[in-house]
Amino acid sequence: MSGEIYVQAHPVDHLVRADRLPHIWCPGCGLGSATACFASAMVDSGLPLDKQVVVSGIGCTGRVAGYLNVDSFHTTHGRAIPFAIGLKLANPELQVTVFSGDGDMFAIGGNHFLHAARRNVDLNVVCINNFNYGMTGGQFGPTTPLGARTTTTPHGNAEPPFNLVHVASSLGAVFVARWTVLHIRQLHRSMLRALDKRGFRFIEVLAPCPVGFGKSNDIGEGLDEMWFYRRQCVIDPETDLAQATIEMKHDSRIVLGDFVDIERPVFRPSGWEE
Amino acid sequence: MIAAAERRVLAGRHFMNGDTACAEGALAAGCRFFAGYPITPSTEIAERLAERLPRLGGCFVQMEDELGSMAAILGASWAGAKAMTATSGPGFTLMMENFGLGLMTETPCVIVNVQRGGPSTGLPTLVGQADVMQAKWGSHGDYEPIAYAPASPQEMFDLLIAAFNAAERYRMPVLVMADEVVGHMTEGVTIPPAEELHLVGRKRPPAGANGWLPYAADGDLVPPMPLAGEGHHIHVTGLTHDERGYPATDAVVQDQLVRRISQKVQVHAAEIISLEELLTHDAETIVVSYGCTARSARQAVLAARERGVKAGLLRLITLWPFPGERMRELADGSRRFVVAEMNLGQMAREVERHTRAPAVWVTHAGGAMIPPTAILRAIMEAAT
Amino acid sequence: MRQEIRLAGFGGQGIILAGYVLGKAATLYDGKEAVLTQSYGPEARGGTCAAELVISDQPIGYPLVTQPDFVVCMSQESFNKYGSAIVAGAKAIVDADLVEVPGSSAWLHQIPATRLAQELGNRIVANMVMLGFVCAVTQVASRAALEEALRTTVRPRVVELNLRAFAQGFEHAVAGA
Numbered sequence: 001m002s003g004e005i006y007v008q009a010h011p012v013d014h015l016v017r018a019d020r021l022p023h024i025w026c027p028g029c030g031l032g033s034a035t036a037c038f039a040s041a042m043v044d045s046g047l048p049l050d051k052q053v054v055v056s057g058i059g060c061t062g063r064v065a066g067y068l069n070v071d072s073f074h075t076t077h078g079r080a081i082p083f084a085i086g087l088k089l090a091n092p093e094l095q096v097t098v099f100s101g102d103g104d105m106f107a108i109g110g111n112h113f114l115h116a117a118r119r120n121v122d123l124n125v126v127c128i129n130n131f132n133y134g135m136t137g138g139q140f141g142p143t144t145p146l147g148a149r150t151t152t153t154p155h156g157n158a159e160p161p162f163n164l165v166h167v168a169s170s171l172g173a174v175f176v177a178r179w180t181v182l183h184i185r186q187l188h189r190s191m192l193r194a195l196d197k198r199g200f201r202f203i204e205v206l207a208p209c210p211v212g213f214g215k216s217n218d219i220g221e222g223l224d225e226m227w228f229y230r231r232q233c234v235i236d237p238e239t240d241l242a243q244a245t246i247e248m249k250h251d252s253r254i255v256l257g258d259f260v261d262i263e264r265p266v267f268r269p270s271g272w273e274e
Numbered sequence: 275m276i277a278a279a280e281r282r283v284l285a286g287r288h289f290m291n292g293d294t295a296c297a298e299g300a301l302a303a304g305c306r307f308f309a310g311y312p313i314t315p316s317t318e319i320a321e322r323l324a325e326r327l328p329r330l331g332g333c334f335v336q337m338e339d340e341l342g343s344m345a346a347i348l349g350a351s352w353a354g355a356k357a358m359t360a361t362s363g364p365g366f367t368l369m370m371e372n373f374g375l376g377l378m379t380e381t382p383c384v385i386v387n388v389q390r391g392g393p394s395t396g397l398p399t400l401v402g403q404a405d406v407m408q409a410k411w412g413s414h415g416d417y418e419p420i421a422y423a424p425a426s427p428q429e430m431f432d433l434l435i436a437a438f439n440a441a442e443r444y445r446m447p448v449l450v451m452a453d454e455v456v457g458h459m460t461e462g463v464t465i466p467p468a469e470e471l472h473l474v475g476r477k478r479p480p481a482g483a484n485g486w487l488p489y490a491a492d493g494d495l496v497p498p499m500p501l502a503g504e505g506h507h508i509h510v511t512g513l514t515h516d517e518r519g520y521p522a523t524d525a526v527v528q529d530q531l532v533r534r535i536s537q538k539v540q541v542h543a544a545e546i547i548s549l550e551e552l553l554t555h556d557a558e559t560i561v562v563s564y565g566c567t568a569r570s571a572r573q574a575v576l577a578a579r580e581r582g583v584k585a586g587l588l589r590l591i592t593l594w595p596f597p598g599e600r601m602r603e604l605a606d607g608s609r610r611f612v613v614a615e616m617n618l619g620q621m622a623r624e625v626e627r628h629t630r631a632p633a634v635w636v637t638h639a640g641g642a643m644i645p646p647t648a649i650l651r652a653i654m655e656a657a658t
Numbered sequence: 659m660r661q662e663i664r665l666a667g668f669g670g671q672g673i674i675l676a677g678y679v680l681g682k683a684a685t686l687y688d689g690k691e692a693v694l695t696q697s698y699g700p701e702a703r704g705g706t707c708a709a710e711l712v713i714s715d716q717p718i719g720y721p722l723v724t725q726p727d728f729v730v731c732m733s734q735e736s737f738n739k740y741g742s743a744i745v746a747g748a749k750a751i752v753d754a755d756l757v758e759v760p761g762s763s764a765w766l767h768q769i770p771a772t773r774l775a776q777e778l779g780n781r782i783v784a785n786m787v788m789l790g791f792v793c794a795v796t797q798v799a800s801r802a803a804l805e806e807a808l809r810t811t812v813r814p815r816v817v818e819l820n821l822r823a824f825a826q827g828f829e830h831a832v833a834g835a
Contacts, residue, residue, distance in 0.1 A: 017509070020520055050505040055349070066509055066521060071502040073352065074511035074521075075345065076375050082309075082342035086349025086357070087502055089333045090307050094353065094503050112345075115338040269335050271328025289682035289692070289807075459721050460678065460694035462685040566721070573719030646720050 012039040015049070017069045024063060026134075028214075028222020030181035030207025034128055035064050037184050038099065041191035042070070045095075052095045055084040057109060060135045060209075061101035061128040078109025081116045084123055089269060095195065097124040103133045103141040106162055110142070117171035119267040120199045126191070127164060127202070130209035131248060138212030145248045149216045164204045166241040169260050174199035176260035178244070180206040182229040183256060190258050199266045206246070206254070217248065229254070280329040283468040290463040292427040292456045293318035293360075296386060297326065298465060299434025300358055304473055305384070306332040307357040309346035311339055311365060314398045315454040316388035319360040340365035344372035347383045348447075351376075352510065354501045356438055360386035362454075363396060366405055367412070374413035375512045376447035377535060380489070380497065382476055384437045386450040388457040389565075391640035401454035402640030403565055404617035406593055409449050416532050418539040420546055421449040421594040423564040427461045433591070439474040440546060444538055445496050451593060453616070455566035455643055479506070489531075490517040495538035539595055548591035549600060553579065557586025559656045560604060562625050562633075563614040564590040567644050571614050574649035583657045593621070598628040605629035610656040614649045616640050659715060661798050662723040665788075666708040666740050667732030672785035677709025679789060679807045680799055684713045687803030693721040706736045713798050728796050731757050732771065732788060751792055753784070767795050767831075774826050783823035790827025801828060 016039065025031050042052050049070055056065035058077035065072035075083045080098045088096045098105075105113055105127050116123060132150050133139040140150040140157050143164065147156045169176045175194050179187040187205060194201040208214055208225035219225050232250070237257035244255040283302045290298070297319050300308070308323045310316075320336070327334040333350070337343040340361055347357035361369060366387045376383060389405050391397030405412075409421045420440050422433040433450055441448040477498040479486035488508045491497040497517075500506040513521040514528045522528075539546065550568075552575060554560055559578070563571035568589040578585035588604070590597070605611070611633040613622035622635045636652045638644050663680070667673045677694050684692040690713055697708045710723040729744050730751045731737040737750075737757045744750050744765065752759060754768035769791045775784035786808065793804050805821060812820050 017520075019518075050507075051503050053502050066511060069507050071504075071507055072509050073349070073502075074509070074513065075348075076371055076512055079341060079345035079372060079375075082337060082345035083349040085335070085337075085342075086307065086309060086346035086351070087353045088349075089335060089346075090350035090353035090355040090357070091501075091503055111338055112342050115342075269328065269333050270324065272333070287686055289678070289685045289694075455695075455721065458695065460681060461718075461721075462691065569719045569721055571719075572717075576719070643720065643722060645724070 012036060012043060015039040015042065015069050017067055020067055023067055025060060026211045028208055028210040029060070030130065030209070030222065031060060031064065031128060033181040033184060034187075034205050034207055035067060037181075037188050038097075038126060038191055039068060041188055041195060045192055045195040047095050047195065051093055052097070053087060055080045055087065055096060055098050057100040057104035059101040059104045059133065061099065062104060064099045078104055078107070078112065080104065081109060081112040081123065081125070085116060085121050088122055095124070097126060099126045100128070102127055102129040102131070102143040102164070106142040106164065114171060117168060117173045117200045117202070120172060120174065120264050121267045122198050123200055124194050125200065125202045126205060128205050128207050129164060130207045130213060132209055132212040134209045134212040138209075138216070143246070145246060148213070148248065150213070161246070163241070163245045165202075165244055165259055168202040169241050172200070172264060173202045173260060174262050174264050175201035175258070177202070177258040178204040178206070178256050180229040180233060180256065181208070182226045183233070186235070186256070193258060193261070197261075199264060218250070219248065280326070282330050283465060283471065285465050285467040288463045288465065289460055290427050291318060291460045292424070292430045292452065292458060293388065294322050295427040295430040295463045296360070296434055296450070296452065296457070297322035299431035300384070300438070301326060301330065302431070302465065302468070302471055303435040303438035304356045305358050305438065307347060307350035307355040308333070308359065309335045309337050309343040309350070309357070310359045310361065311337055311343050313362045313365045315390055315457050316360045316362045316386065318457070319386060319388070340368035341371060344369040344385070348372060348376050348379070348381045351381045351383050352502050356382070356442070358384040358386065360388065362388050362390050363392045363402070363405055364394070366408065370408070370412040373447055374415060374417075377413065377417045378512050379510050380445040380499070380535065381447065382441040382445050382499070383447045384434065384441055384450060385447055386452060389451060389453040397641050399454070400641045401566060401616060401643060403453055403567060403615050404620065404640060406451055406617065407620040409451055410594055416536060418536040419449055419594045420444065420446070420539060421451050421592065422548075423451050423590055423593050424456055425565055425568045425589065426456060427459060427463045429591070430456060431463055431465060435471060435473070436548070439472070442474045442476040443496070444542065445476060445499055446535070451565070453565045487517045488519045489515060491534060491538070495534050495541060543595045546592060546595060547597045549597055550587070550589040550591060552587040552589070554586035554588055554604065556584055557609065558584040559610045559612060559653050560586045560588050561612045561614055561649060561653065562588045562590065562621070564593060564621070567614050567616055570644050570646045571649050573646035574653060577646065577650050578653045578657075581654070583653060585653045585657075590621070596624055596628070601625060601628035605631060610634070612636060612649065612652045612656055614644055614652070616644060660718070661713045661728075662726045663711040663713065663728045663730065663796065663798060664708055664723050664726040664740060664743075665711070665730045666706060666736035668735065669705060669707050671732050672782065673707050673732065674709045675811070676785040676789045677711055679804065679811055680792070681711050681713070682811060683799040683803035683807035687806045688799055690715055691718050693718050695722055706733070706739055708736065708740070728792070728798070730788060730792055732784065734758060749795065751788070751795060753788065767791070769827060769830050771827060774830065775823055778819065778823055778826060780819060783820055786820045786823035787827035790824035791831050794828045794831030
């Protein structure tokens with residue numbers, strides 16, 4: 001055995017508001033990995049950090065904006081996307097990323113997602129999907145798998161969930177991907193591709209929430225969920241997205257990949273000249 | 275590209291609809307971003323701006339709802355634009371969520387509410403004035419709003435400039451509480467030349483400043499405002515926050531912050547409050563009114579004078595902050611107050627609270643203007 | 659002096675435009691005060707519509723018409739709706755071919771505005787024929803002011819036609835008197 005390794009610095013230290021640490025996330029949460037991955041993608045994208053802006057809504061993922069040392073906005077529940085639209089349209093120089101959770105973006109903010117994608121607004125949208133409302137203590141949300149147990153589905157979830165990549169793709173998003181926080185290199189590459197594109201870009205990132213979801217649904221701790229991803233995930237960019245549902249069962253597959261990369265006219269308000 | 279022929283300020287004398295004058299006031303004030311959702315009776319504001327804003331290099335965007343509209347103008351404001359939205363009752367209710375975010379994050383913008391009859395869908399095409407307390411208390415938590423009440427198309431123009439100036443000066447969302455009658459009536463409007471307009475821009479961090487704290491207030495309790503994209507790496511949150519903008523789950527920080535965002539309006543009340551007084555100097559009966567109802571009140575006061583009754587009008591051009599001090603001055607114990615408004619006594623209670631005496635209420639739930647005769651009757655009753 | 663005028667007809671007759679031109683003339687070119695309000699709601703689309711004006715040499719308080727001094731009707735329906743509001747001392751002005759008024763008396767002024775407009779080549783300017791007639795009969799705004807308001811309101815290529823229509827209506831009143 002070698003001795004202990006002391007890390008003096010991390011390549012994205014300057015992108016973290018160290019004076020805000022420790023963060024509020026639970027042990028085993030996937031948000032730290034996702035945030036670090038995005039931070040390094042911001043740096044590696046080569047875009048000036050002063051022009052990169054992160055907007056979040058409410059929830060555990062909503063706190064991501066607050067830990068990143070760029071211009072960052074922690075808005076109201078569900079409204080990150082329209083807030084980001086205002087920023088982007090009023091200053092087209094900005095590279096605006098919306099970083100929020102599944103409940104924030106697809107339940108209370110679902111309508112905004114729908115219309116922003118339809119318009120093809122120039123936004124980079126990252127959704128951390130942990131299958132539940134974590135911050136309020138593990139209630140079911142719009143991506144909770146059928147039958148799953150949460151504090152508000154003690155008898156099992158009766159509602160079919162959204163298949164986010166299928167939703168985004170059907171709305172015309174120009175870039176659509178799904179990865180997990182285990183597939184961090186692929187996620188990093190995918191984020192770079194998204195940052196390099198214009199239009200409405202969407203990346204779903206599956207992340208463990210052992211406290212709110214994993215433990216009560218036969219998956220276990222954070223590390224167990226990472227093993228689960230390793231066993232159950234397959235990478236297939238050509239998959240039929242309509243079939244790419246997520247059941248989070250030990251006998252079901254999760255399809256990952258960069259699924260959509262198309263070009264479509266980017267939203268410009270009526271009457272606008274470039 | 276800005277069309278060369280397009281003038282930002284349509285200086286001159288016009289015969290102009292109130293909603294149109296509102297849009298022109300916004301443009302003259304330097305509004306560069308509008309996000310909204312169509313709703314009667316405010317729609318003409320959006321229509322005018324959809325036509326004019328893009329030609330002036332601005333941005334008009336019709337959002338999916340009023341929640342998104344309000345969020346978008348806050349975002350635009352942080353990108354440096356003077357931004358606004360316009361709506362009516364039901365939309366105003368939806369905007370209360372992010373009105374609160376705007377207050378908490380100290381984001382300049384203007385919200386126009388062309389009031390119609392409520393609650394709920396109420397009377398979409400007919401006048402109301404029953405959102406004035408919603409302006410004061412409609413978003414959760416404590417705050418001190420600034421709200422204007424135009425009584426003519428001319429004031430739809432003038433008060434939009436005042437509202438943008440106040441929003442920028444005090445770094446907050448400012449309300450214009452218009453009504454359907456004022457929005458839809460057409461009357462003479464004089465637009466001054468651009469160089470005669472007094473426009474205020476937001477207080478900014480000193481040039482070259484780096485890492486400016488977005489919530490470090492100056493002596494006037496208003497913090498200079500850094501923008502996104504300037505390199506300050508600001509953090510802005512609706513959570514209770516410290517001077518850095520960082521969340522603080524802390525009773526002391528909460529009390530300091532919420533007191534400051536209220537006090538920044540209270541300490542400047544004298545320069546914000548705008549009143550029109552007609553014949554109040556010797557009045558024995560003072561009618562308090564605002565918006566379209568104040569037009570009836572003016573006529574009633576003049577009619578009472580013709581009958582030898584010493585009546586006066588105190589018209590609230592700003593509803594909030596409330597002119598409590600002036601009310602207390604006027605309430606010398608012998609004067610009587612009549613409050614005329616198109617709701618069931620929202621501001622009447624406020625008048626009574628400050629004059630410490632019961633007022634005569636002339637109220638109506640909306641749908642038609644209160645006629646001068648109803649107010650005259652109240653003046654005559656109060657005088658006997 | 660406060661004067662109230664109600665112009666009524668059906669949607670598409672240019673009633674609101676006529677009201678706008680009248681209010682603009684009084685405000686911008688006669689140096690008076692004027693307020694224009696209009697019926698708003700489903701009835702503005704095809705059904706009866708009305709432009710209501712208050713004109714005064716003093717600032718106008720209550721902006722709505724309550725007891726019109728002049729009621730102008732360009733359709734039978736609008737006369738049925740508003741005719742009863744014609745009180746003593748008020749005058750009614752109607753399109754002679756489109757509105758049937760029982761009996762006839764000093765308070766009634768008639769002009770075949772739509773027919774005269776057709777003779778000018780376009781019935782669309784019936785509103786301006788009527789406006790010229792209203793100008794002569796009521797004198798709520800001066801002819802010069804109305805012509806200037808008209809010139810600065812309608813599209814340039816139809817200014818001439820509109821002015822001719824206006825003159826036709828004005829002269830019809832003068833000739834009739």
